Amino acid sequence: MTVCDDAAHAFAESFGGEPDGVWCAPGRVNIIGEHVDYAGGLCLPIALPQITAAAVRRRTDGRIRMVSAGFDRVEIDPGSLLGSTRVAGWAAYVVGVVYALDPPGCEGLDIAIASNVPVGAGLSSSAALEAAVALASAELFGLPTDDVGRDRLARACVVAENDYAGAPTGGMDQQIALRGRAGHALLLDCADDTVEHVPFDPEAQGMTILVVDTRTAHRLVDGQYGDRRRAVDDAARMLGSALRDAPSVDGLEDPVLRRRARHVVTEIGRVRAAADALRAGRVQDLGPVLDASHRSLRDDFEVSCIELDTAVDAARRAGALGARMVGGGFGGSAIVLCELTRVAAIAAAVTAAAARHGFPAPGFLRAAPAGAAHRCR
Ligand code: GLA
Secondary structure (H helix, E strand, C coil): CCHHHHHHHHHHHHHCCCCCEEEEEEEEEECCCCCCHHHCCEECEEEEEEEEEEEEEECCCCCEEEEECCCCEEEECCCCCCCCCCCCCCHHHHHHHHHHHCCCCCCCEEEEEEECCCCCCCCCHHHHHHHHHHHHHHHHHCCCCCHHHHHHHHHHHHHHHHHHCCCCCCCHHHHHHHHCCCCEEEEEECCCCEEEEEECCHHHHCEEEEEEECCCCCCCCCHHHHHHHHHHHHHHHHHCCCHHHCCCCCCCCCHHHHHHHHHHHHHHHHHHHHHHHHHCCCHHHHHHHHHHHHHHHHHHCCCCCHHHHHHHHHHHHCCCCEEEECCCCCCCEEEEEEEHHHHHHHHHHHHHHHHHHCCCCCEEEECCCECCCEECC
């Protein structure tokens, strides 16, 4: 059974009958450009083959009923949520999207969710959920779903994430979930949401992006992510310009703020270098750029952790071309660029290093760039 079948099955079991349709959206992994989206920077994510599916049917009584295979069932009564942001857990992402979009003619929904995006691994399970619900709502109620429409849907998903789920994230995850393209990385300019689809097929060149899920807690609603975001905002205010346009960060007196700003500026430079390498078909040139990104995230931005550093170091020692932590940090996943012939040896070395430190056994998946949210049934 596919994930889309699972969602349809959960729908029939919970609500009876057939959904109006099933829509799905991918998780993501970011190749480079970490903690720069909310600073109006550049990033280069890919969509994953792992997806979240939403089976959806219209209602006419104002009620929203949600069920998720593996989670609980939640019902929202007519009017109880309008203007309110108090919804707990995964339902906040769903309801948040519906309220942020406010699709014309929507008078309630039944929604069943299924997913194979690992939760809490920093692979954007929440954005996948938001994007699937957003596209379903758009197609059911006639909102545009061309590229401009998808940009608007992604922005509504960010409102859901920020205002309803309470995670102060940027927009990278939602943009890739709705606008990614199979076989390509998405060069996203977060200043205006313009995109370039850059061909990226490492396996065709005998290499792969191996995702290492450290299986250590990754939470974006705690204080650290918001703290970094505030530091970046403060630095830009003090310098009087967006960090990507600042000629130098040396004018910042506070050493911590200076390091935070330096990460953003140097990371944006690394995204440009990575995009150039991919445009030239030189995937292996990503390696040193990934290594430099990890050092910057670890030392200047201070969002790595011992489990991520251990995985990255072990992968490099076992012959990776480059490796770095990805996503918000403080746990979650790392990516390793390596030759296909090295995958087994690197996975074994990373697993052994985790065991030596008494960390959880990591999970692995190979990330081939997949497509964006779409209707699957
Ligand atoms: C999380 C957020 C994104 C982005 C990354 C860091 O994944 O959801 O918006 O800020 O962290 O690059």
